[in-house]
Amino acid sequence: MTDLLDKAVEAVRGMPPETQETIAQAMLDLMNLGAPSEIPADDLQDVLAGLDEIGRGELATNEEIKAAFRRFER
Numbered sequence: 001m002t003d004l005l006d007k008a009v010e011a012v013r014g015m016p017p018e019t020q021e022t023i024a025q026a027m028l029d030l031m032n033l034g035a036p037s038e039i040p041a042d043d044l045q046d047v048l049a050g051l052d053e054i055g056r057g058e059l060a061t062n063e064e065i066k067a068a069f070r071r072f073e074r
Contacts, residue, residue, distance in 0.1 A: 012024075
């Protein structure tokens with residue numbers, strides 16, 4: 001273990017158990033970043049169709065992307 005990780009673990013030891021659990025889960029989640037994940041069977045066809053669109057060069061324009069994000073503004 002590196003010195004920095006030792007310091008971090010020592011700091012977390014002094015925190016409440018709930019906080020320790022949250023930090024531990026975050027560390028485990030970070031370990032899985034970039035790891036392949038299973039695609040639910042219900043979504044597989046949509047994912048494959050999207051990949052086909054990308055392969056054909058059918059990408060959203062910058063304006064289409066901006067419009068999509070504007071739908072979430074209040």
